[in-house]
Amino acid sequence: MINYDCVVAGGGPAGAFAARELTRAGCKVLIVDPAMGSRRLEGLSDRVARLLESRGLSAAMATASEPGHRQVDWAGLQSSANGERLVRRPAFDQALRFAAVEAGAHLIETRLGRIEKGAPDQDVIVTLSNGNSVCSRLVIDARGRQAPSSRRLKGPQTLAISGLVKGTPKRSGTRVVSSPEGWMWQAGLPGFGCWLQICVEADSLVGGGQAALQDRLKGFLTQPQLRSQVGMLDLRSSLLARPAGLVLSAPELTLPVIPVGDAAVAIDPLSGHGLFWALSSALAAVPMVLTILENPERGAPLAARFYRARVVETFWRQARIGRDFYALEQDLSGHAFWDRRSKWPDTRPARQVPDKSRLETRVVVENNRLVERDVLITPQDPGGVAFIAGLPVADLLKTSEGDLTPKPVTGTPSPALQAAYPWLRSRGLIRGGTSQSNQQSTRTRETA
Numbered sequence: 001m002i003n004y005d006c007v008v009a010g011g012g013p014a015g016a017f018a019a020r021e022l023t024r025a026g027c028k029v030l031i032v033d034p035a036m037g038s039r040r041l042e043g044l045s046d047r048v049a050r051l052l053e054s055r056g057l058s059a060a061m062a063t064a065s066e067p068g069h070r071q072v073d074w075a076g077l078q079s080s081a082n083g084e085r086l087v088r089r090p091a092f093d094q095a096l097r098f099a100a101v102e103a104g105a106h107l108i109e110t111r112l113g114r115i116e117k118g119a120p121d122q123d124v125i126v127t128l129s130n131g132n133s134v135c136s137r138l139v140i141d142a143r144g145r146q147a148p149s150s151r152r153l154k155g156p157q158t159l160a161i162s163g164l165v166k167g168t169p170k171r172s173g174t175r176v177v178s179s180p181e182g183w184m185w186q187a188g189l190p191g192f193g194c195w196l197q198i199c200v201e202a203d204s205l206v207g208g209g210q211a212a213l214q215d216r217l218k219g220f221l222t223q224p225q226l227r228s229q230v231g232m233l234d235l236r237s238s239l240l241a242r243p244a245g246l247v248l249s250a251p252e253l254t255l256p257v258i259p260v261g262d263a264a265v266a267i268d269p270l271s272g273h274g275l276f277w278a279l280s281s282a283l284a285a286v287p288m289v290l291t292i293l294e295n296p297e298r299g300a301p302l303a304a305r306f307y308r309a310r311v312v313e314t315f316w317r318q319a320r321i322g323r324d325f326y327a328l329e330q331d332l333s334g335h336a337f338w339d340r341r342s343k344w345p346d347t348r349p350a351r352q353v354p355d356k357s358r359l360e361t362r363v364v365v366e367n368n369r370l371v372e373r374d375v376l377i378t379p380q381d382p383g384g385v386a387f388i389a390g391l392p393v394a395d396l397l398k399t400s401e402g403d404l405t406p407k408p409v410t411g412t413p414s415p416a417l418q419a420a421y422p423w424l425r426s427r428g429l430i431r432g433g434t435s436q437s438n439q440q441s442t443r444t445r446e447t448a
């Protein structure tokens, strides 16, 4: 039986990217994916484009369009700007899987069947649907919303119905429109066609199959506000139905399985954040795997804390950001779709801002490994800062009688320390200082 460091179940954006980065970090990796993704368009944000470019993933970027025109009809306001790229899936996923294979990962085009866990210090046996089995120390679960979970936490559940409609776009562009029954996203891409996606209450579908999806789409497009859009009922493909609500599937890490992307938190497509989360959570899995492989006893508890902080925080932050965005649509309050989403989960702010700066011990990434570090939390940096101008914050600050004060310096301050002064001053943590450098030149590193 072949032995791997890590088997990655699912070769969508999260799994393929995790496999590539782990292989480049020296791990022996197998990706298992049936490569059966359905043809569809999605929006690719600037953050994703920057991440892919910084990692040399130009072939994956080549499956995306140039930034196109974007029109938003939301909350009674109309705005248009240039910016949104469109990406063809599954061509994008395939390019990422190819990049993983090029880096040296093995790929088997089948489904993952079963994961058999032995004793905590023993490898797992992973059985594939093609009948083969392999041995692995860890498994990354990147099976998206299809990943099994016994502890799901869900917001209001949305159904997305999408497909190609009549039209031959001459340039790429998107449009978002809100309506009493939900919202609609139209995207046109030359050579691909006109893509329509509606997002409605999950329980508003009556019956099953294509006929039920077409009826639901017809009901949506014949709302008085959208009558001019009824021509979009001229379909050029079968319709695709997908769950699209926010879901927290795996709040705790249960090793040897590390969930990433939608398998950990599946995000409402309204945010346009799904692909970024898929890739960034895959990247965060790399130091988790490396730290556990090197020293399971020390690495496992660090990974569990690191994972919980990122995943649970992402779920609640996305829940509250989504709530605030739905709440903007005051003209549609009173309609069930909007009322449910603009009130869930609670009334707390999307980002908690501490009223006072403090040091807190957290698990952070350093040299692609997890370590415990003191992190500085300030009202301007609620996410936490571990390093200022390359210096650990614990080397710069101390807590004295509940207040943060700079540690005394003997002799001439080093250039790094001088570079840190303006930043500390900008946070009100230091008065005076000798540095000439300005705040922009002070490099900080947030906790990953």
Ligand SMILES: Cc1cc2nc3c(=O)[nH]c(=O)nc-3n(C[C@H](O)[C@H](O)[C@H](O)COP(=O)(O)OP(=O)(O)OC[C@H]3O[C@@H](n4cnc5c(N)ncnc54)[C@H](O)[C@@H]3O)c2cc1C
Pocket (backbone or CB within 6 Å): 009, 010, 011, 012, 013, 014, 015, 032, 033, 034, 035, 036, 037, 041, 042, 043, 044, 045, 093, 110, 111, 112, 113, 142, 143, 144, 145, 146, 147, 160, 197, 242, 243, 244, 260, 261, 262, 263, 267, 269, 272, 273, 274, 275, 276, 278
């Ligand atoms: C309707 C809709 C519209 C969206 N629009 C956008 C958008 O415009 N912009 C954006 O950024 N995000 C968007 N998202 C979110 C985005 O699609 C997801 O966040 C992203 O695909 C998650 O990537 P992933 O790799 O975690 O999961 P997935 O992309 O779901 O990949 C999972 C992979 O696992 C494989 N798999 C499943 N079961 C098994 C198994 N048993 N064994 C092996 N492999 C398996 C599948 O074949 C698939 O390749 C949208 C989501 C929805 C539902």
